[in-house]
Amino acid sequence: xxxxxxxxxxxxxxxxxxxxxxxxxxxxxxxxxxxxxxxxxxxxxxxxxxxxxxxxxxxxxxxxxxxxxxxxxxxxxxxxxxxxxxxxxxxxxxxxxxxxxxxxxxxxxxxxxxxxxxxxxxxxxxxxxxxxxxxxxxxxxxxxxxxxxxxxxxxxxxxxxxxxxxxxxxxxxxxxxxxxxxxxxxxxxxxxxxxxxxxxxxxxxxxxxxxxxxxxxxxxxxxxxxxxxxxxxxxxxxxxxxxxxxxxxxxxxxxxxxxxxxxxxxxxxxxxxxxxxxxxxxxxxxxxxxxxxxxxxxxxxxxxxxxxxxxxxxxxxxxxxxxxxxxxxxxxxxxxxxxxxxxxxxxxxxxxxxxxxxxxxxxxxxxxxxxxxxxxxxxxxxxxx
Amino acid sequence: xxxxxxxxxxxxxxxxxxxxxxxxxxxxxxxxxxxxxxxxxxxxxxxxxxxxxxxxxxxxxxxxxxxxxxxxxxxxxxxxxxxxxxxxxxxxxxxxxxxxxxxxxxxxxxxxxxxxxxxxxxxxxxxxxxxxxxxxxxxxxxxxxxxxxxxxxxxxxxxxxxxxxxxxxxxxxxxxxxxxxxxxxxxxxxxxxxxxxxxxxxxxxxxxxxxxxxxxxxxxxxxxxxxxxxxxxxxxxxxxxxxxxxxxxxxxxxxxxxxxxxxxxxxxxxxxxxxxxxxxxxxxxxxxxxxxxxxxxxxxxxxxxxxxxxxx
Numbered sequence: 001x002x003x004x005x006x007x008x009x010x011x012x013x014x015x016x017x018x019x020x021x022x023x024x025x026x027x028x029x030x031x032x033x034x035x036x037x038x039x040x041x042x043x044x045x046x047x048x049x050x051x052x053x054x055x056x057x058x059x060x061x062x063x064x065x066x067x068x069x070x071x072x073x074x075x076x077x078x079x080x081x082x083x084x085x086x087x088x089x090x091x092x093x094x095x096x097x098x099x100x101x102x103x104x105x106x107x108x109x110x111x112x113x114x115x116x117x118x119x120x121x122x123x124x125x126x127x128x129x130x131x132x133x134x135x136x137x138x139x140x141x142x143x144x145x146x147x148x149x150x151x152x153x154x155x156x157x158x159x160x161x162x163x164x165x166x167x168x169x170x171x172x173x174x175x176x177x178x179x180x181x182x183x184x185x186x187x188x189x190x191x192x193x194x195x196x197x198x199x200x201x202x203x204x205x206x207x208x209x210x211x212x213x214x215x216x217x218x219x220x221x222x223x224x225x226x227x228x229x230x231x232x233x234x235x236x237x238x239x240x241x242x243x244x245x246x247x248x249x250x251x252x253x254x255x256x257x258x259x260x261x262x263x264x265x266x267x268x269x270x271x272x273x274x275x276x277x278x279x280x281x282x283x284x285x286x287x288x289x290x291x292x293x294x295x296x297x298x299x300x301x302x303x304x305x306x307x308x309x310x311x312x313x314x315x316x317x318x319x320x321x322x323x324x325x326x327x328x329x330x331x332x333x334x335x336x337x338x339x340x341x342x343x344x345x346x347x348x349x350x351x352x353x354x355x356x357x358x359x360x361x362x363x364x365x366x367x368x369x370x371x372x373x374x375x376x377x378x379x380x381x382x383x384x385x
Numbered sequence: 386x387x388x389x390x391x392x393x394x395x396x397x398x399x400x401x402x403x404x405x406x407x408x409x410x411x412x413x414x415x416x417x418x419x420x421x422x423x424x425x426x427x428x429x430x431x432x433x434x435x436x437x438x439x440x441x442x443x444x445x446x447x448x449x450x451x452x453x454x455x456x457x458x459x460x461x462x463x464x465x466x467x468x469x470x471x472x473x474x475x476x477x478x479x480x481x482x483x484x485x486x487x488x489x490x491x492x493x494x495x496x497x498x499x500x501x502x503x504x505x506x507x508x509x510x511x512x513x514x515x516x517x518x519x520x521x522x523x524x525x526x527x528x529x530x531x532x533x534x535x536x537x538x539x540x541x542x543x544x545x546x547x548x549x550x551x552x553x554x555x556x557x558x559x560x561x562x563x564x565x566x567x568x569x570x571x572x573x574x575x576x577x578x579x580x581x582x583x584x585x586x587x588x589x590x591x592x593x594x595x596x597x598x599x600x601x602x603x604x605x606x607x608x609x610x611x612x613x614x615x616x617x618x619x620x621x622x623x624x625x626x627x628x629x630x631x632x633x634x635x636x637x638x639x640x641x642x643x644x645x646x647x648x649x650x651x652x653x654x655x656x657x658x659x660x661x662x663x664x665x666x667x668x669x670x671x672x673x674x675x676x677x678x679x680x681x682x683x684x685x686x687x688x689x690x691x692x693x694x695x696x697x
Contacts, residue, residue, distance in 0.1 A: 020538050021408015117555060121503065203479070203488050204498075205559075212501065212556045253408070256683055286650075300640050307633055307641070316621050317630065320651050321644035323680040330682045354653040356661070358588035 002346060004031055004249075004370040005038060007277045008149065011247040013142060013240070014277070015152045017269075018251035019261040023282040026357055026366065027251050027350075028153035029057060029087075033360070034367040035149055036085035037074065043086040043141060046153040047134045057087050057360070064091035066141070077361040086147065092133040096123040099136060103229040109222060118219040122173070130155050131166030132234075139237045164272055171234045175227050247277035252338075254284045254331035263341045278346030280370070281335055285328035286351050297322060395610040396422045398579045400517045400532045400571070402546065404601070405583035406593050407538040410615045412439040413684050414583045414676070415535040417692035423459035424693070427530040430461040430516060434509050434545075438464050440535060444686050453516075453527060461527070463516070467505035470512040471498055477522055478560070503555070506548040510568050517571070536580075543597070546572055546605045575608035582612045584665060586658035595668040602670075609671040613696075614662055616678040618655040627652035 008014055008031075016028045025046055032044035043066050057069050066088040071081040097114060104110035113119050122129055131154070138152055205213050240246065248269055252262035262279055269276045297318055304314035339347050350369045357366060368376075395401060396418070403415040415431055422429040430453060431440045441449045441464065444456045451469040453461045472489065479485045498504055515522050517532045536542045549568035556562045572578055580601055584594035598609050622630065627649050634645035666673050674697055681688045 019407065021406060121551070121555065203484060212559075215555070216501070258408070286647075300644060303641055304644065307637075308629065313622075313626055313629075317644050317648045320621050321640075321647045324647040324651070326680060326682065354650050354657075356587040356657055 002278070003372060003374075004034065004278075004280075004348065007249070007346060008035065008247060011245055011277070012148065013138065013150050013152070013243075013246040015138075015154060015241075015246065015248045016251050016280075017154050017248055017265060019258055019265075022251050022253045022258050023350075023357075024251045025153050026363070027249075027280055027282065027370075028151050030363045030366040030370055031249075032087070032149075032151040033069075033074070033079070033085055033363045034371050035151075036083040037079050037081055037367070038371075039082040040148040041084045041086075041146070042149045042151060043088060043147045044151040044153065045088050045090055045134065045137060045141070047090045047092065047130050047155045054087075054089060057085075063089065064094045066146075073360050074364070077364050079360070079364045079367075083148070088137075090130075090134055090137055092130040093123045095133040095137050096129065099133075099230075099233075100226070103226040103233075105225050109225055112218075112222040113226075116215060116219045116222055118215045119222075129166075129170060132170045135167060135237050135241065136233075139233075139240055142240060164268060164274075167234045167237055171230055174223055174230055242272075242274055244275060246275055248274055249277050250279040252279065252281055254281050254334050256334060259334045259338050262338060266342050276344075278344065278348060279338065279342060280348045280350065281331075281338070282350045283352040284331050284335070284349040285324060395579055395581060396425065396427065396531060398531070398577055398610070400513065400534070400578040401610070402534045402536045402542075402578075402580045402607070403583060404536045404542040404580055404597060405538070406590060406597075409583045409585050409590060410676075410684070411538075411583050412443060412535050413689050413692060414581065414613055414615060415533050416440055416443045416686070416689040417676075417696060418581070419460050419533050420457070420686075420690055420693040421696050422531050422533070423457060426459065428459050428461075428528065429531045429533060430463060430529050431456075432513060432516065432532060432534045433462070433464040434534065434537060436464055436466045437535070440464075443684065443689055461529075465509050465512050467509050468498075470508040471504070473515075473523070474508050474511055503548050503552050506545055507552050507561075507565060507568070510545075510549060510572070511564065514568055514571050543600045543605060546601070546607060573606040579608045579610040581610060582669075582671070584612055584614050585616055586614055586661040586665075588661065591661050591665045591668065594665065598669045598671060609669075612665065612669050612671050612673045613676055614665060614673055615676045617662065617675045618651060618658055618678050620652075620655045620659070622648055622652045622655075624652070624656075 014031060016024050016031070018024050028044055028046065032042045036042040057073075066086040069085040069087055071084075074081045074085075100113050100119075101110050104113065134152060134154065138150055141147065141150055250262045250265050250269075252258040259281075266276060266279070300321070301314050301318040304317050305311045308314055308317075335347060335349065339345070348370060350366055353362075353365060355362065355365075357363065401418065403411050403418065405411050412433075419429050419431040433440050438448045440462045441447070441454075441456075444462070446454070446456060446462070449462050449464050451464065451466045453463050456462050475488060476485060479488070513532060513534055515526075516529060518526075519528055521528065537545050549565045549572065553562055553565035553569060556565065582594050582597055582601075584590050594612060598612065601607050601609050630645045630652075631649045634642050634649060637645065662673070662675065676692050676695055679688050679691060
């Protein structure tokens with residue numbers, strides 16, 4: 001079981017992926033903070049519309065620009081910050097606008113796109129645009145070379161594929177190759193393509209209304225000069241994701257469903273030939289809770305009763321312990337399954353802490369596990385360290 | 386059987402969206418509400434969106450797909466696939482068969498349908514609306530008393546419910562403009578449509594639930610009827626007991642130590658959760674109801690049934 005700093009040695013991009021509700025944002029922030037504390041200049045990017053990272057880092061507002069987190073905040077929690085931690089909340093729409101401005105051949109084409117109603121919808125609402133813009137921003141920051149390490153917290157997709165396919169889907173949409181010809185005012189292409197297509201178009205017009213079709217046509221025309229630029233850029237973004245200096249970490253929880261998602265996600269990463277670094281399981285019940293006594297539970301209750309001098313309390317402690325043991329055993333079984341499926345030793349367990357993690361102190365607590373050697377982790381989890 | 390007093394208001398609505406961030410147990414709560422309504426004699430359907438099959442998984446049932454499948458007495462499930470909804474919508478719109486056939490064969494049409502922003506969400510809500518009609522548009526459609534929707538996670542949930550209004554603005558004229566407006570009226574009809582927010586007793590989920598309630602009320606204009614705080618640990622030990630147990634854990638080894646430590650942890654977690662519950666109550670307007678943490682290996686239909694009995 002390597003620690004996160006070993007997994008990330010020689011890497012300059014770390015992408016945290018996984019389904020919603022598994023603590024991805026907190027984990028990303030903890031990894032970034034831990035690597036920064038160890039001397040790196042790190043920037044963590046989050047795309048989550050729920051602004052969770054800003055909460056974690058004690059920043060009121062994260063703009064579409066990287067902001068430095070005050071090292072004094074860490075010192076207050078006993079963490080010495082040898083490097084620098086920067087954080088940024090991705091504004092997908094602003095990033096898309098910047099990208100359009102960069103790709104547009106002139107100001108007029110730029111404004112035609114920016115003012116188009118279809119563009120305004122897709123730049124903030126189209127499924128995949130957030131994911132794509134996250135990668136775009138990652139690419140931009142990586143090209144600038146200001147940071148030693150970039151940590152990306154991915155949006156909570158319901159399906160791993162959504163995330164990996166986003167750039168492809170979006171560029172395909174922008175290309176709109178098959179569509180553009182039919183939307184030319186002359187309609188010449190429609191004649192060539194035959195009656196079916198023009199009827200389809202006219203029926204579609206009837207259903208969604210003429211305005212929408214006109215806007216779509218305008219959108220594709222406005223974008224036509226930029227398609228090549230977008231494609232070239234998407235290609236470079238994709239090769240950055242597959243670069244050996246990039247590392248994907250899969251984040252999950254110990255319950256059955258998140259574990260299945262993690263297995264699925266790992267398989268997709270391997271199929272896409274993307275560099276997998278390891279998996280982090282959050283909120284794992286302590287291995288110590290799996291400890292069976294020397295005798296059975298009745299013996300345990302009797303022993304507790306004699307120590308505590310309170311039979312009712314002893315019974316409640318024994319019942320509570322049995323519930324926790326069941327959860328700890330479930331977690332252990334699921335994690336075993338995960339490790340076998342992934343054929344990896346790189347499973348990092350972060351225990352279910354007694355206190356909820358939502359500030360820098362909590363991040364530092366998580367870092368004890370993420371950055372601990374395997375011996376240390378066992379000691380800590382067993383409550384001996 | 387769940388022979389308990391009925392929950393006023395929320396189950397008396399015709400349409401309830403269950404919302405919240407990812408991983409909070411939306412599906413389990415949606416199914417629990419469904420079980421409860423069905424036990425009260427209401428014909429109820431639980432809808433998944435975006436082709437999810439979480440609800441059928443809870444029932445350990447094979448995938449239901451775009452079909453209304455009976456799970457238990459009075460309780461059905463459907464997984465709404467946007468492409469199927471689009472198809473059904475077009476079938477209902479176009480009476481001329483030749484035209485429909487041509488449309489479905491045309492690649493241009495499917496491309497346009499995929500390219501139009503928000504159309505998938507719109508037809509999904511359209512299908513939900515159709516299910517909630519007493520006079521179903523679909524031939525021989527079953528009449529439901531209650532439609533429960535397992536909505537997309539927070540970030541997407543508000544956008545999802547806003548789709549009809551957004552769409553009505555994009556398509557300024559035409560049949561879909563009017564239909565989008567009708568869907569928006571359905572969502573904002575506070576007498577018949579409501580939402581339940583599912584939260585967890587942790588700092589950030591509480592913050593997000595408060596923000597979600599605000600957005601649902603002010604941006605979408607939908608009624609928020611309940612906030613369910615899910616996964617609340619029982620308070621098994623008093624503060625004094627926890628202190629004694631922590632002390633015991635320090636001086637023991639093996640199972641005794643582990644058991645005492647687990648008890649002390651339970652106390653700490655239960656206490657911090659109560660603090661979050663209090664924060665949640667202060668920060669949201671809707672009544673907050675708690676649901677217990679289930680010490681179960683898997684969240685199956687029996688787990689949902691336990692929650693159904695605890696809904697209030």
